[in-house]
Amino acid sequence: MTVPLLEATGLHTYYGASHVLHGIDLRILPGECVTLMGRNGMGKTTTIRSLLGLTPPRAGEVRVRGKIVTGLPPHRIAQEGIALIPEGRGIFPTLTARENLTVAARPGRWTPEAVLDLFPSLRARLHHLGSQLSGGEQQMLSIGRALMTNPELVILDGATEGLAPLVRRQIWSVLRRLRAEGTATLVVDKEVRPLLELGDRHLILVKGRIAFAGDSQEWRARAEENLVLLRA
């Protein structure tokens, strides 16, 4: 059996006194695409923050390739080959687009040239500050910046939210390409259909607990119940 690239067991995470995650189990195999669905405030972002050590879980364990990383500072967990594209994109506003790409780069096959081939429209914007880019450009830059760390797992929190349809399509096609190339992904988004087309497995979070886990076929077999879980 393959060792999971990332495995979380029994995560309990709190913000101060409020108990947000109630025992999350999650595993991502190498090259696999897992999606995380759920209404606002159900714990998707908190799950991601817990995995990366940004909001360390109070109980439970996170392993990367079998190695326990719970309690390590976030940069050490990221260095294990995990890259984050956060909600709101997290572009450094006072750095140029090119600097955003290189600020945290680690060596590997993803170079600025390779990222610009993926997102040609960034080429003309390289010398603009992060704050001067449009939302779509910022999301492309955020994905490019994550790829520049040459990760094995890309975590995308809010893949296409607030973006124009054309940019959305471009981002879904990039995610398909990453999957084809064997980069594992954990994707959060509001659009169910493209997530079902893209993902190998899907999780639905309700109030900090996993309410559904299964592959696309299983998801569709329970489509009505699942859509109720996702309805705002």
Place this chain on the structure above:
Amino acid sequence: MTLSLFALQLLNGIEVGLLLFLVASGLTLVFGVLGVLNFAHGSFYMLGAYLAWWLAERTGGLIWAVLLGVPVMLALGWAVERFAISRLYRRDHLSQVLLTYGLVLLFNELQRTLFGNDVHGVPAPRALDWTVSLGEMQTWGAYRIFTSIACLCIAIGMRQIILGTRFGMRVRAGASNGEMLEALGVDVRRLFSVLFSIGTALAALAGMLAAPLTTVFPGMGESVLVVSFVVVVIGGIGSIKGAFAGAMLVGIADTFGKVLLPSISSAIVYAVMAAVLIFRPQGLFGEAQAR
């Protein structure tokens, strides 16, 4: 005022401003990037000056004192960040003021114990013991020229590092979103240690270079701290460019104030600050919105 006197005062003002920049740049970086209001920053200036005097007495010159003293202060800065400042990153400004003010008292006591409370003079290096004449009446000391050039080189070097290196890139990124940088695999804690350590050494270097010009005395740290805060506020908190502009403005205003309006000279710096804040409440190069 004759032209040559004017020129001399201008040069002196620039020199005072450049020294002030070395202190204020560290203060503004530590506040802008680490988010810590460091009252002990002036103490590093004071310790630098005392160390320069103490080492110069023993090694035979200011140049040796600087070469030995700067690494000592880098190490001190590293230790202070590690054991004190790093506990403040998630705390409010009140805790920061309490702890760093405590450090001020500690360093003052350290100065009393190690170096005593006497006022000391530090001779300028002998090689710089000559003057340039400006017009018929005024002369400009070679040491002052040297100090100005040295500070200017450091300022240009800092600009190159901040704009042109990956370390500088990370400092700028850390100033706007340290957590994001951390999530991308950059050790932000170490970045902060290095930055704080450099800020400490720059303040101390300013104290060392100023020692032959101002003498070395207890309390010199507090006075430079207050003026440095004025510089940081004028320039815009967190902005190096602003610290440079603010330091120049304060240095020149202070120098001319002492000559032209001696009776109210101590208030001039604050009048300049008030005037700037009326027109730009965020400072000359500050972001309109605090983060």
